[in-house]
Each structure stands twice: as structure tokens, then as C-alpha cells.
Amino acid sequence: MSETVENEVFAAEGPPPSPVQRNVVVRTAFDAFMRRREATILIVALALAVYFRSASDAFLTQNNLINITQLMAPWVIIGVGEVYLLVSGEIDLSAGAVYTLSPFLMHYAIDYYGMYPIVAIVVAVLIGAIVGFGNGFVTVILKVPSFVTTLGMLFLIQGIMLTTSHAYPAPIPQAAQGTIQEWFGLARWSMLIWFLLIVAYFHVVLTRTRWGLYTIAVGGNLLGAGEAGIRTARIKIGNFMITGGLAAFAGVLVAFHTQTIDPTASGADGASQMFFGVAAAVIGGTALAGGSGTVIGALLGALVLAELQVGFSLIGISANQYTLILGLAILGSMILNVQLARLRRAGRT
Amino acid sequence: MTASPVPAGDPVPPSDTASEPDDVLRVEHIAKRFGAVAALTDVSMHLARGEVLGLIGDNGAGKSTLIKILCGFHQPDSGRILVNGEEVVFKSVDHARSLGIDTVYQDLALVNELTVYHNMFLNREIVRWPLLNNRIMRKRARQYLDDMGVRLQDVDSEVAKLSGGQRQAIAVARSVYSDAKILLLDEPLAAMGAKEGALILDLVRDLKERGEVSIIIIAHNYAQVLEVCDRVNLLQHGQITYDKKRDETSVGELTELVVAEYRAARERGR
Numbered sequence: 001m002s003e004t005v006e007n008e009v010f011a012a013e014g015p016p017p018s019p020v021q022r023n024v025v026v027r028t029a030f031d032a033f034m035r036r037r038e039a040t041i042l043i044v045a046l047a048l049a050v051y052f053r054s055a056s057d058a059f060l061t062q063n064n065l066i067n068i069t070q071l072m073a074p075w076v077i078i079g080v081g082e083v084y085l086l087v088s089g090e091i092d093l094s095a096g097a098v099y100t101l102s103p104f105l106m107h108y109a110i111d112y113y114g115m116y117p118i119v120a121i122v123v124a125v126l127i128g129a130i131v132g133f134g135n136g137f138v139t140v141i142l143k144v145p146s147f148v149t150t151l152g153m154l155f156l157i158q159g160i161m162l163t164t165s166h167a168y169p170a171p172i173p174q175a176a177q178g179t180i181q182e183w184f185g186l187a188r189w190s191m192l193i194w195f196l197l198i199v200a201y202f203h204v205v206l207t208r209t210r211w212g213l214y215t216i217a218v219g220g221n222l223l224g225a226g227e228a229g230i231r232t233a234r235i236k237i238g239n240f241m242i243t244g245g246l247a248a249f250a251g252v253l254v255a256f257h258t259q260t261i262d263p264t265a266s267g268a269d270g271a272s273q274m275f276f277g278v279a280a281a282v283i284g285g286t287a288l289a290g291g292s293g294t295v296i297g298a299l300l301g302a303l304v305l306a307e308l309q310v311g312f313s314l315i316g317i318s319a320n321q322y323t324l325i326l327g328l329a330i331l332g333s334m335i336l337n338v339q340l341a342r343l344r345r346a347g348r349t
Numbered sequence: 350m351t352a353s354p355v356p357a358g359d360p361v362p363p364s365d366t367a368s369e370p371d372d373v374l375r376v377e378h379i380a381k382r383f384g385a386v387a388a389l390t391d392v393s394m395h396l397a398r399g400e401v402l403g404l405i406g407d408n409g410a411g412k413s414t415l416i417k418i419l420c421g422f423h424q425p426d427s428g429r430i431l432v433n434g435e436e437v438v439f440k441s442v443d444h445a446r447s448l449g450i451d452t453v454y455q456d457l458a459l460v461n462e463l464t465v466y467h468n469m470f471l472n473r474e475i476v477r478w479p480l481l482n483n484r485i486m487r488k489r490a491r492q493y494l495d496d497m498g499v500r501l502q503d504v505d506s507e508v509a510k511l512s513g514g515q516r517q518a519i520a521v522a523r524s525v526y527s528d529a530k531i532l533l534l535d536e537p538l539a540a541m542g543a544k545e546g547a548l549i550l551d552l553v554r555d556l557k558e559r560g561e562v563s564i565i566i567i568a569h570n571y572a573q574v575l576e577v578c579d580r581v582n583l584l585q586h587g588q589i590t591y592d593k594k595r596d597e598t599s600v601g602e603l604t605e606l607v608v609a610e611y612r613a614a615r616e617r618g619r
Binding site for chain 1: 442443446452454456457458459460461462463467471472474476479480481483
């Protein structure tokens, strides 16, 4: 929408503008751009790229860029799910545990039940969605706040994973090696393509379909959405299922990419990838309060996180300091985001 | 749409007034309890085609419960509801809506984060599968608000940025637009400035002139109610205790009734 605003402004320019007029034009175009929630975070992502490029020649090489896409892939994919949940007023803390469990499920399905690898991947993703259904059912029907529901589910799923795997890593099943593994994570571009497809699809669903509209309505005004006849329980449970399925898929991709099925893939406690996903969503401008958020923002948020991690390691900052600066970066970008959003709102009434 | 038998309770006598063909809605001996609390004890009322009925009553008299029964949100414990002369049992809000009964809630059921036109079409979106047809919805929302005489700069703006009166107008427009034949307005004038209240009353008057919808307005401000209503009902202690045409009553009389009730209650309390 902002594009059309810009175009109109420039079309109406007419005779050579005086400096004052040009100022107005530039400012209007700038305003239109800044009104997009993704704008700030895009600027941050670009600024980081410029900074790290100046600090290290290696930053903008193809290899390093691919490296960044592979690092950010699970954060984007989990982040997209968290955007849907945050927009509908919920959160899923169990996504990291589902992410760790799902490649094991695929492994069990192939090696113990003799399923085709593709079928096994589908089964793993479906089970992720079923876990999401469980989260949704307990949250929406049994009325336990999702923060608590999914915290319990995090331990439960992590426990299932540890018990069944005896906390030992597993190799990629023989049957899945080769083409399948290449397609689902190992090939250089595979992660990038997958998360771009996922972002594109879920961006369109959130902004252009009934499901997206209802997701916003449920998070913005739950009572009102119900009064308007929207089946709010169905929307929320569905979004939990989307997040569970996406987390499971991200787990499969990363297992194929790292060529091992790792019980600590999401940290020893199973939470870390979920936190990065939530951080990506939140840095990307999705409000924790519900009712607003963007999938593109989560993509950019994950990009910023990956840029920081890769950039710091390139210029020789240790992992310990990286964590410290990451914390500051999250706080800083959030303060900026919230305050800019406030200014935006104050500017246009 | 024949209904299942009325749940056990007080024996329901046959309709005491001969059913008038013009009644779009009749309510007969409705009762509703919530645990130990009897919200409605015995409510009978009727609404003629194209009529505007004011429903007044003190806080706690059961107005909200009555509205929630009429819109299908609650099911009555006993009594029956007739729409266009046929007995119905509302299974849900959607069911009542499919019979042409729509409610504009006190909280308006608007989503601040969505645009005006998305709110107007909420749960009735125009879809060119699988995508929303925003272009058509925008155009129709614009056209419809113009028709209703609602002045609004931009149907693309978020509802959060509108005034209370504009929000109310959008909520009403949404219901009317969705082909509602019976409109329940739950305190549309609450928390509304004089100018905005006038906007709503104009809206109701316009609707009345067209004669396509019948309206029940719940309100506290008797003067404003009398401005637009054809008839007034007073709900007290879960019963309709007063039913008069506008010309037969006055603000003073209505106020006196409610105050008398308050005094009586205080006497009993002593």
C-alpha cells in the first residue's frame, strides 16, 4: 500500500520542486516506507551487513551468505509459526522440543517401521501438528494459559525424545541419504528455498486470506471475534498445529543439513531454537499482546540474529561476548521498534 | 423450522395474545436462571415489522440476559420464541443470525487492528478463493457507508483510529448490511458524546424510514430512546412490567417508574 502512496506523491510532483517541496516529497515517501512495520528491521539488517562488510571481507562472500541462510533457516521457520501464535494471542514454548523430536520420529519411522523417507517426513511433520493440537486443546478448551501449557509440553516432548533415543545421537537413515537428504537440507540452496517458500506462503495466508484475518481478529479482540461468529477455538488450535508442524519440519531440515540426528539440536533443554524463533518474530515487529505481526518481519528478524552471530565470529568476538551483545541487540531493537511504532501512531491519527 | 418441545418448567399457557401477523418476533414467558440467580423470571414481549422498540430497565434487571437469549448466545430454561410466527429454538448465534437476528454488542465486536472494511465484512468476507477479495469489499463498504450517510474519510484506516460514534456506525452498518431483519442494539448510546449519540439516532431513524428492519434498542437515556422509539418496554426483576406507545408516555413517567422501584427496594431493605 505504501508503494502506491509513494507513486502518487511522485506523480503529483509536476514542475521542478523547490527545495522545500522536495523536502516534503522525500519526507512523505520516507513516512510511507516507515509506516511499514518491517521497515525498521530491514534498515537494521542492511546496516549490520554494511558494518560487517567493512569489518571483514569474508562477510559478503557467497559461502558466508549461504552460511547465514542455513543458520537462520530454523529460526525463520519456527518464527513464522510463532508469529501466527503471537498474533492470535498465544505462544508456543514447546517448538524447540518438537524440533528436536521430529528427526528422531522420522528415523524411527524409516528404520523401525520401514516407511518410505518421504512418508516418514510427512509423518514427523504431522506428529508435530498433533503436538500442536494438544497444546491448543489444553490452552483453548481446558483454559490453561499457553505459556504454561507449552512449558509443560516442552518437558514432556523433550522427555519422550530422551527416553526413546536414550539421549544418543542417531545417524541419518540409509534410505533417506542421497536425493532426499539433498532436497531437504543438505544442498547449498535447499534451506534458503524452503524457508522462502514457507515465508511466502504464510505471508499470503496471514495478509490475504480468511484464516489470516481471523487470526488477527482472535488476537485483537477475542470476545468480539466470537460475537461476530468466528470460531475462535478452531483458529487458535489451528495456529498451534501450524507451529508444531513447522517446528517439526525445521528439525528434519537441520538434521539432514548437519547429517546427524542430535538430541541436543535445540540446546540441552530443548528450548534454544524456540527462543530464537520467538526472538526473530518479536524483533521483526510482532507484538506479544496479539493482533498484529508480520511473517516478513520474522524473516528479517532471523536474518539480523544470524548476521550478528556469523559477523561476530568472523571478526573474532568470542561466543561469550556474542551472547552478551545478542542480548543488548534484542533489547535495543525492541526498544527502537516499540518507540518507532508509537511515533508512527502518534503521527497519523 | 419447528422446534423441539419446550424444556420442563412452569406449564406454558398458550399464547395469550392472538398472534398478530405483523410481529417479526414474539417472546413468550421466557425464564432463565444462572445457578441460584433468576435473571429472567417471565418475559413476554413482541416486536412488529419495522418497529423500533426501546427496552429500558435498571442495571441488573436482566436486559443483557434477554438480549443474549434473543441473539442465540444463551438458551432459555423455559418459554418460547417465535420468529415470523414460527417457533424456533436458537442453537447458536450463527443460527439466530441465519434467521435474520443480529446484535450490535455494547463492545461493538470490532477488531481495532483491522481496517474499516474488514470489520464490516468480518465473518462474511467476500472471497475469490483462496484469497480475500479486498477490492470488492472496500468498494462495497465505501458505498454502503455512503448510503447510510456515515461520513468516513477512509475505509482503509484501522478502526482503532475512529471515534466512538463512527465505530458504532460501522458496527450497525455491518449488521444491516448482512441482511439482518431484526436488529438488537445493546446500549448503542453508552459512552457517547452528544454529537455522536445524534449520529446513531439519525442512523436508527433512517433505518426506520426504510422499514426493512425492526429494532430493539437498549438504553439508559430515556429522552434519547423516546426520540426514536415507537414503543417502550420496561424490564424489572426479570419481567416486562410496562409496555406503552411513545405518545402515551414521557421521560418523566419512565424516570418515576424506575425511581419508584429504587425507593421500594430501599424501603424493603430497612
